Amino acid sequence: MKFNSRNPSRRRGTLVATAPQSLRPGALPTFTTPPCAVQLDSVSKVYGSDRSEVRALDGVTAGFPRGTFTAVMGPSGSGKSTFLNCAAGLDRPTSGRVVLGDTDLSGRSETELTELRRDRIGFVFQAYNLLGALTVADNVTLPLRLAEKPVDAEQLASVLAAVGLAEHHDRRPSQLSGGQQQRVAIARALINRPDLVCADEPTGALDSRNGRQVLALLRKIVDDLGQTVLMVTHDPVAAAQADTVVFLADGRLAGEMTRPSVEQIAERMTHLGEQ
Numbered sequence: 001m002k003f004n005s006r007n008p009s010r011r012r013g014t015l016v017a018t019a020p021q022s023l024r025p026g027a028l029p030t031f032t033t034p035p036c037a038v039q040l041d042s043v044s045k046v047y048g049s050d051r052s053e054v055r056a057l058d059g060v061t062a063g064f065p066r067g068t069f070t071a072v073m074g075p076s077g078s079g080k081s082t083f084l085n086c087a088a089g090l091d092r093p094t095s096g097r098v099v100l101g102d103t104d105l106s107g108r109s110e111t112e113l114t115e116l117r118r119d120r121i122g123f124v125f126q127a128y129n130l131l132g133a134l135t136v137a138d139n140v141t142l143p144l145r146l147a148e149k150p151v152d153a154e155q156l157a158s159v160l161a162a163v164g165l166a167e168h169h170d171r172r173p174s175q176l177s178g179g180q181q182q183r184v185a186i187a188r189a190l191i192n193r194p195d196l197v198c199a200d201e202p203t204g205a206l207d208s209r210n211g212r213q214v215l216a217l218l219r220k221i222v223d224d225l226g227q228t229v230l231m232v233t234h235d236p237v238a239a240a241q242a243d244t245v246v247f248l249a250d251g252r253l254a255g256e257m258t259r260p261s262v263e264q265i266a267e268r269m270t271h272l273g274e275q
């Protein structure tokens, strides 16, 4: 397959290294399982000011090794979307830094961040965000065309085959089920062979059968293609597909679990909600 495996071995065990908080300025924490697709180093995000200030993230340090699948969970308002948005360069931390591969995102211009996101990060959203006027093939190759890169027919075919949509090349999104549309979105996220795939509630709009298929596909792109997936979810069933589940509470890391069961995740969430 041209869409090549970079990490066929499925990694388990400690995924997120929560480094000591007392880092010397400018130093990245030492992670036990390098290299990381993305690292957050003492990242805080504050919205508003003075009395309306909200500290959405509070000194979060975490690293996500390449070829791993991580779910981010926490109560509503705990900072999950802010965490994902900072990791993906969609939002700028108020302090701390985010390093994508070996690229520090701090101080980058909006244009540079836009290009980094376009070229190196794949996004999958709850609402699919496909363009209804375009065919499946044109939706999938849009990131390439926006970057003025050539569209390689073989690459397109292999990505569509990887998500099980080879037959639906010329269909419009309205001619597909919700699950199929989300698989188109995943193919679009993969077309650039990104360093990181960020998924925000990717099964939130799907019934359980389609949701299971999408989760199995996210698992497959990690196991077979060596992709790195960071997924925000409220759903313990979805999170149980991940190698590691990271919990947030009040903008801070509140622990992690390695290959937990649905029941273990649900129980942990119940206790987080009580805090």
Ligand SMILES: Nc1ncnc2c1ncn2[C@@H]1O[C@H](COP(=O)(O)OP(=O)(O)OP(=O)(O)O)[C@@H](O)[C@H]1O
Residues within 6 Å of the ligand: 047, 048, 054, 055, 056, 074, 075, 076, 077, 078, 079, 080, 081, 082, 083
């Ligand atoms: N643009 C913004 N302006 C002001 N406050 C914000 C903004 N975005 C998020 N917040 C606040 O930051 C905190 C964290 O929000 P965030 O959306 O990251 O949480 P979440 O865990 O993803 O929540 P949910 O599960 O409900 O989607 C919340 O208190 C939220 O109200």
